[in-house]
Amino acid sequence: AIIQPLSDRQRSSKGEKIMDWNAIWDKVLDILTNGGLTLLKLIGVFILGYIVIRIIKKILRKITTKAKMDRLVQKFLLNAVSFALYFVLALTLIQTAGIAVTGLVAAVAAIGLAIGLALQDVLASVVNGIVLVMVRPFKEGDSVNIGGVSGQVVSINFFNTVIDTWDNKRVIIPNKNMIGYTIENEYYHDRRRNSFKFKVAHNTNIKELEKLLIDTACANPRVFTDPMPSMVMKEISETGVEIEFRFWVVSEEYAGTGNQVMQAVYNELKKNNIELANNR
Numbered sequence: 001a002i003i004q005p006l007s008d009r010q011r012s013s014k015g016e017k018i019m020d021w022n023a024i025w026d027k028v029l030d031i032l033t034n035g036g037l038t039l040l041k042l043i044g045v046f047i048l049g050y051i052v053i054r055i056i057k058k059i060l061r062k063i064t065t066k067a068k069m070d071r072l073v074q075k076f077l078l079n080a081v082s083f084a085l086y087f088v089l090a091l092t093l094i095q096t097a098g099i100a101v102t103g104l105v106a107a108v109a110a111i112g113l114a115i116g117l118a119l120q121d122v123l124a125s126v127v128n129g130i131v132l133v134m135v136r137p138f139k140e141g142d143s144v145n146i147g148g149v150s151g152q153v154v155s156i157n158f159f160n161t162v163i164d165t166w167d168n169k170r171v172i173i174p175n176k177n178m179i180g181y182t183i184e185n186e187y188y189h190d191r192r193r194n195s196f197k198f199k200v201a202h203n204t205n206i207k208e209l210e211k212l213l214i215d216t217a218c219a220n221p222r223v224f225t226d227p228m229p230s231m232v233m234k235e236i237s238e239t240g241v242e243i244e245f246r247f248w249v250v251s252e253e254y255a256g257t258g259n260q261v262m263q264a265v266y267n268e269l270k271k272n273n274i275e276l277a278n279n280r
Contacts, residue, residue: 038097045096049089057082076133076156125159128175132156138185143252145184146173187251191224194258195246201275202240206233209243212272216264217247222257224248240277 060081064074133156138144142153144163151165161178163171173181186192200209210231217229229247236242245265249257269276 041096042093045093046089049092053082053085053089056085076130076158079158125175128179129156129158129160132161132175132178137183138188142188143186143254145186147177147181149173186254189251191248192251192254193246193248194254194261195244196258196262197234197242197244199240199242199277201277204241204274206241208272209274212268212274213245213265216268217245217261220257220261220264222249222253223261 057078060078061074064077138153140153140155144151144153146161146163149163149165149171151163151169151171154162154164154170156162156175158175160172160174163173165171213231214229217223218225223229224247227248229245232244232246234242234244247261
């Protein structure tokens with residue numbers, strides 16, 4: 001067979017194809033080299049940042065625990081710090097990827113302003129949530145009455161406060177309303193004064209009645225003897241003498257101890273034939 005030599009055009013076309021493939025391969029290598037380095041940098045920054053954040057959170061948790069900080073305050077503080085640290089890490093990753101952070105921050109600020117105007121109630125709830133955590137009018141587990149809702153505090157979140165009522169209903173109160181409400185914290189102090197009223201007949205020996213009431217209350221180990229229980233005559237009327245009996249108990253045992261003392265007093269009144277007067 002006779003091999004025909006390649007023409008100049010064929011040689012030129014083949015050379016161009018080789019040149020094209022070389023150029024494409026150079027571009028691929030350039031992308032893989034530069035992109036690969038950037039990817040490795042991103043992975044390295046993320047891993048390092050993640051480790052640093054974990055260390056900071058661990059140190060902060062130890063500090064707040066050692067300071068005996070309230071669990072709700074500790075949780076709120078850790079969440080806030082964690083959010084701030086991850087936000088900084090995100091900006092660092094964006095800058096490492098070659099994106100200008102200054103313009104991005106400005107855009108985020110503008111978007112944040114627009115969102116803030118649109119979500120004023122949400123932001124008010126967040127700010128009030130921070131105020132509640134810092135001022136600490138109550139803590140988790142406290143018995144409270146807030147805006148007519150009575151129950152036990154479950155948690156204070158960024159946007160709301162969660163309360164379980166005594167009949168086991170969950171009530172979620174937006175924090176934006178909390179500052180305007182009157183807050184009663186039944187567990188704020190270690191002890192509270194309990195009391196109940198009843199009316200006895202005119203022929204009752206008041207001195208003996210007072211001794212009976214005090215002895216009965218002091219027989220309960222949950223009743224404080226300092227200050228001592230006391231009896232107060234509230235009113236003398238045609239139907240009888242109104243008595244108020246007062247005694248101090250641990251705040252968390254207020255209802256239970258009060259009920260125990262009232263039952264014991266009632267039984268002692270019956271046992272000693274002390275006549276209860278008609279309130280009419």
